[in-house]
Amino acid sequence: MAKFHVTATVNGEEVEYLCDPQQTMLDVLRDELNLTGTKEGCSSGDCGACSVILDGRLVCSCLALGAELDGAKIETIEGMAEGDELHPLQQKFLEEAALQCGFCTPGFLVAAKNLLERNPDPTETEVRYWLAGNLCRCTGYDKIIRSVLDVAAEMRGS
Amino acid sequence: MAQVVLSNELGRQFAGGQTHFDVDAVNVRKLIGALDEMFPGLGAELQSDGIAIAIDGEIFSDPFLEAIADNSEVYFLPAIKGG
């Protein structure tokens, strides 16, 4: 079966890849582009471990095909820190012990970043519902939610 | 003398239903040896996997040379697995 030639922008860099029609964006990121920070927890859109930002919107990369992405702009966890500078959310997660095993962490960080870009002053309820598609089995969510709220406040300068 | 308590099942199988004994032994190895003399076959059972020993409230999963004081309380228990 013919492969698709796709050109997309990933974390600000143009990449080209060949993929089968049935490869998902997650397969492409992990297997073709070696961006294994995006995790596979369910492949059915129910855990959020594979969250990435696609053309500005938060999506599960397991729920898009690699072949759909020609011309797309994709942001993954690997693009979140700028050089040596961690994103404030990354820093806060470390300080507040908002991760235990760390497997769901990339998905939570990508999702939380997308939230704060859209809503710099979310309520606790808004944060909880925004992140409801990201499963965490270790933390009980408490420290994750607090971290996001704290970073939002810091980024607003309060 | 240490006070030794077997599980109901071990007592039934090896000691005619008795579960409480006073045994003179300075460590677990000697204690098991003494019990085996009293009830042949019990020693091997007490050393099998899946059995733990509590000495004065402290549980050991793999004891052998642990010291036993003169009036220690010794319980043979099912071994615990964690999660």
Next chain:
Amino acid sequence: MPNLARREEEQGSKMSGFQFEAPASVDEAVGVLANAAGNVRVLAGGTDLLVQLRAGIVKPDLVVDIKRIDELNTIRQESDGSFLIGAAVCGQAISENDALHKTWPGVVEAMDLIGSTQVQGRASLGGNLCNASPAADSVPGIVAAGAVCIVAGPNGRREVPVEEIPTAPGKTSLAKGEFVVAIKLPPRPAHSGDAYLRMIPRTEMDIAIVGAGVNLTLDDQGVCTAARVALGAVAPTVLLVKDAGAALVGTKVDEAALTKLAAAASAACNPIDDKRGTIEYRKKVAGVLAQRAAKIALERAGSN
């Protein structure tokens, strides 16, 4: 850890093979769909289709991505006040449309309840309708709203009431070569409002055990002149419960009318016992939610 070297051989996906096309116009899409051999699936948001592909529930020969067609990605308000929502517009874009949100809060809330934020970034109203799940959250909302679909096909375009699209779980009335281009919400009369509620055990990320959409219109005296009540997850397709709507018409949507509506909603249910809920539970809660949704719709109708 050894070097993270590229694997020398390609890694295929976990799905069986299919062809993929992404037409750029409605006409091109109709052509592709009409001429395709074998099993064809239209890909909008993909949040249902990809899960079904992965699970091997569907094994298409061809997948047609319709997201590259401009018309399918647009929300437009017509001069008569009606809204045209492109079939592939994602849930988040629907929620972000202030005019639509203000005019049809029930429809927008119903769409917004589907899946997670991530799913909202992809899932579409057209996809949710054509996936033909009896539990689809957005469908009772648009059925209650009296929406129609714009369907494109080899014979041109036609308009179909949305409730006529799903015919059974996973099945639609669309003919070969046809696909839904847009969902059209009618002009909003004065003193009207809609609402949708669903019951799930968690607060998010579940399939509705019961869903209820209500859309009603009042006259200047607050008497209900029209009402549509639709229920999800209580029958093989989303139900338009005419008796439940009729229970409100001619009343001020008082407690007595609401009790009648609840009874009609419960009576109309034809649910199954499954892993998500029991028959008894679904019947009871259908009435509860229909009544609660009606109260919200009433409040909204009273404020415009």
Next chain:
Amino acid sequence: MGYEDKELKWVGTRQIRPDGVDKVTGRANFGADLNLPGMLTGKILRSPHPHAKIVSINTDKAAALPGVKAIVTGADMPEMPSEMAQAGEGAVNFRYLSNNIMAHDKVLYDGHPVAAVAAISDAVANEALSLIEVEYEVLPHVIDVEESMKPDAPVLHDTIFTAGVEPKPEKPSNVVMRVQMGFGDPDAGYEKSDVVIERNYTTQPVHQGYIEPHAAVVEWTENDECRIWCSSQGQFMVRTFTAKLLDLELAQVRVTPAEIGGGFGGKTTIYLEPVAALLSRKSHRPVRMVMSRDEVFRATGPTSGTAMRVKIGATRDGKIQGAEAELKYQAGAYPGSPVAPGCMTAFAPYALENVKTVGYDVVVNRPLSASYRAPGAPMASFAVESAIDELAQELGMDPIDLRLKNAAKEGTQAPYGPKFKSIGYIETLEAAKAHPNYNIPLGPNQGRGVASGFWFNIGMQSSATVNVAEDGTVCVISGNPDIGGSRASLAMMAAEVLGVDYNKVKIIVGDTASIGYNDVTGGSRVTFATGMAIIQAAEDVVQQLRERAAMTWDIGVDAVVWEDGFARPASANAGDFKPLSLADIAAKAGRTGGPINGKAAINARGAGAGFGTHICDVEVDPDTGHVTVLRYTAVQDAGKAIHPGYVEGQMQGGVAQGVGWALNEEYIYGEDGRLQNPGFLDYRMPVASDLPMIDTVIVEVPNPAHPFGVRGVGEVPIVPPLGATANAVSHAIGKRMTDLPLSPPAIVSALDS
């Protein structure tokens, strides 16, 4: 060797974990992230039947498919004797383990592996699976624990005869064993009682729910070395199990721990590694196997579903006079439910004179159960804590006061026999009672539930190495996968003992060839036991540093003390020397005898028992049965919190899992014996919007056996939430809820009854 009296610089603070930046940037390598040159994909064919004989397996067509490089069936697995052997955390029957990993002659549950392939791609592997022809003779199956105990139930194993009953049975049975423990005479206790509560309770099996599916990469080298990279709770456990099942020598197998994406007990056993090893040996290529979520649910260990009966009697003053429990636990397809610890923990928080627990381990046509956080305790606790709550109601007593009246303390005889040493149960009750959340008024349809829980905590074997580098930095090697931040707490203890900056201590988790044996990361043992090993290894370093300073100064070692990271003369009499830092001594180590490395290998003694008390407030929608958790408070005795942030995290995570267990999680099987909800959508673990903030109170009653007082904290917090949540719901709706999960339909049906 205690440090309680010292001023602590690192222990008790909230340091950033050493592996943290890799984990927040996506750089950390988990089990599925490894790519080796020439690597193949391995996939497993699984039984669609809950119970069937395998008549034949024909792999010819699959083998002929281009791109298929190897196929394995049960016939490739060495026959194992049916005997228990010590491995991992305890005794394991390797025959059962082998059969569970690859069915030999019979399949015992939906999802039981029957064959595996290695191929050049997922697509080819999947196609190959579809070409394997398996002929089954389908047998009647049994899913429910009580059904399975009936004399006419389909028998899973004709080799199992119930142990622990008289007379010795002649017919095989699904009841593997009966256990009994306790003392006194409960019936005599009920005679004296003014109130007696007796109820039946049930719980459903629940999965550990780690987000990372099982994953392993195995390369069988041409030197006949079996190299494994995988996500597990113990690289040594993987080595032992894999070697045993494949009849290999331990030194032939080298296991490198990948980062682990959650385990909660479920990764204290293996599923993939021997299969991947056989595929690699046959194909002469590395093989990666990653489970799908569906496979995780269908074929890896949930914990047991249960049917239980509890009876408790008390006098008017609240003193419990008699208590008994009968506990029936589903083991899954092979023996081994945690029913014994269920019996031991059920009444552990209480000082009782008359207590009896009887338990049954029962096989059913479900996946083999695996350890899950405080294995066996949460379900028994749910039943007992529900009965205690009802007792408080009947007596008109505050539920915390009733517990205080009967609380176990140091010297109390535990229901399983021995007397408790130093414990902090009463302290948790007092802290719970004093918490402001306990006095917040409740509104309509709201309820408050209290429950307590106990777990033993364990010690076991750990090795540790502390290497001092020439520049004064320190490398610690641990042998326990870091499942929740343990690198931080271990490095903090090393820094504390050495008196060096925490950031100068680097810690790695070694592979099986680079560090001595360690038991698994589990049982709340890592910070306690491996921590103790690291403390001793660091103390070994300190001793060497003092010796080197003594040599440098040419004085006796007793005249040198180690303080705040410096060797100093013990007194003015010892001489006047400029203190030497660790870095000073390390730089000149060659002169004074060579490198400075400390090590310790221990079988840690003195694990301190843990107790917790939780308060849960809920609101129930009476029309839909929907439960909202309004607030939750968890109090626990941690002994000493080395890193309070991660201790709180353990408590909060345990609560979330327990609340999920109580409210919505369950395995749903159809009449056909197939699992209907093998995915996160319908398995319904709590999501972020389902929970409130989880308030924590860490009580510190030090464990005298640990240098810093650590008890271990990972397991206790999952014990009380089932009871606390069920008690809260019961109060909110005015009906006693005895069957978990408390799903909306169950609540509505209780309200309508």
